[in-house]
Amino acid sequence: MSLVLVARDDAVATVTLNRPEAMNALSRALRGELAGAMRELAADESIRAIVLTGAGERAFTAGLDLKELGADTSNLGAANATDADENPVKAIELCPQPVIGAINGVAITGGFEVALACDILIASTNARFADTHARVGVMPGWGLSQKLSRLIGIGRAKELSLTGNFLGAEAARDWGLVNRVVAPEALLPAAQALARDIATADPAMVRGYKRLIDDGYALAFAEGLALEQERSTAANRGVRAEEVESRRLAVIERGREHAG
Template sequence: MLDIAGGVATVTLNRPQAMNALSKAMRQMLHDVMHRVDADDSVRAVVLTGAGERAFTAGLDLKELGSDASALGAANAESPADNPVKAIEQCRKPVIGAINGVAITGGFEVALACDVLVASTNARFADTHARVGIMPGWGLSQKLSRMIGISRAKELSFTGNFLDAGTAQAWGLVNHVVEPGALLPLAQRLAGDMAQIDPAFLARYKALI
């Protein structure tokens, strides 16, 4: 889903019945929406969140993977139409991830593609790549250690254990933790602040960082 107001585009991963899992169709839609907001001069900042309170996104749709062996290639896809991290990173505008629930494995990688993370108290993060025997292909192995330190990143990745929102904030992964009802207003307020900055300058600054 896409809503644009006051220079802020709010993009919602909308498959709550499937924990907002990234089916092939959803990955294509995310690519199309991110391309659209990147090209829309009325949009100056983006908020990415998940529908409901259970999940930001559970990553790749395992049911789809089970029925289509070729779908596993999405874990290392190069095309932004199939790789949601590339779709997000190609947006020149700041992207705030509003983590409303679990962000698991590929979903964790999608969260890490955002420029700034804020979370509700329902948020939890987990890297279960090792548990399922699939190497991370969307950048987690490099990004996570830069954000929380290599030892903590190894602990999460080698155990598959969950990281709660409070600890994620203490470790520097998320900037703010609020109650579920306050999450989207907070993210949109931060995006609104960013929308006040000259967009061309902000795009250059984002590329520099």
Template sequence: MLVTVERDGAVAVVTMNRPEAMNALSRGLRAELAAAMEAVNADPAVRAVVLTGAGTRAFTAGLDLKELGVEGLGAANAEEALANPVKAIELCAKPVIGAINGVAITGGFEVALACDVLIASENARFADTHARVGIMPGWGLSQKLSRLIGISRAKELSLSGNFLDAQTACAWGLVNRVVPADDLLAVCKQLAADMATADPGMVQAYKALIDDGFALPFGEAMALEHARSSSANAQVDKGEVEARRLAVMERGRTQQG
């Protein structure tokens, strides 16, 4: 199998499984990834997802360029989730945590940016080699990266093709934190489990609000929040809110220890 799915309670771990090819995104892997993401999204028992790559060398090295030479460049810009792994991830309404275990290169970098949260092992490295390979990005890298780390840093990476190490990626705000390689999956699964304990409908609606607002100018995003919150909050049961408030306070006490 080119993509595996393992369940740990309400958390699904989706693994790109071509370690011998640095988890390169072949047509088969892209199709299996799309199917896996669709399945976990449709499964009500899954509340959060961890996405990673098999082995220690690569999260994914991006498109399989040998295969791409046969398919042609049109495959790289496909809008359908079956061919476009970024679209497959973005269509998942549940939180997706990227466990970056090794290199995330070019198309692999774009796959990482499709995740909601990135946590990197000390072995992780990022590179955008589109300019060096001679292919324009088609999965969002040219627009997402500058919004995450600033336009100057994005240009430094994209126009040089240089690698970015995990600690610098963390300092630049690309990843949330860097952990020892042996701890990566456990840390990501724990964070996913934390997200899974919140009301799934609320989590999914909040994720959509953040994503939809991020794509808008600030004023329009604020108006979007006002409209959605007004509609949603008008239906809230005060008794449920109070019970949840008490549960939040108790959870906070346990996290202080």
């Protein structure tokens, strides 16, 4: 049985973590399959957006397989690898296409970090988030200690990380961690619809814009503005007036369709 399922529908790929009997826990084998699947999709120019979810309704992923770690902590070294071969978070982050996390159940510790590697998060009402690193006694190595505070504020991040308490879907939305909360049966359709919306935009523009947002977010604000100016000047130099006009008309037509 494959631990990671990949389904392609035109320009959208849906990746499913497939260990529902183990709450989609990130065994070494699953981590390797997930990293491999994301690398393969990253290289596929026909795929314009990716949805990442978990099998079942109980868990997106419960994080690193603690039973496996309990038997052999040498797995921690591989889990923290900085390249995309062993580290699924790095593989997700390196995808040039936007990745939408459809959080169908619990996202715990390493699973929380996998969720935070996604560009956009949509949660079902079953979703819950928890950082139990402090309780398990393992320091995060996939970015949670730095990403979470930047997303929800340092005080809230410390509350979650130092208690190990769970954060429900609605609170996660209120804190700005997820974009929206939907019923479980609506989760995958909503995520895939959003992916299809993204897929209708120019793929080179989407990839370049995603990279600009991510690269700028890692900088101080003034440096980010300078980066935008630099890339904008380089990219917009080649834009032709007739292209702008045709795209302007397409935007107007799309707006009318959405209004209807």
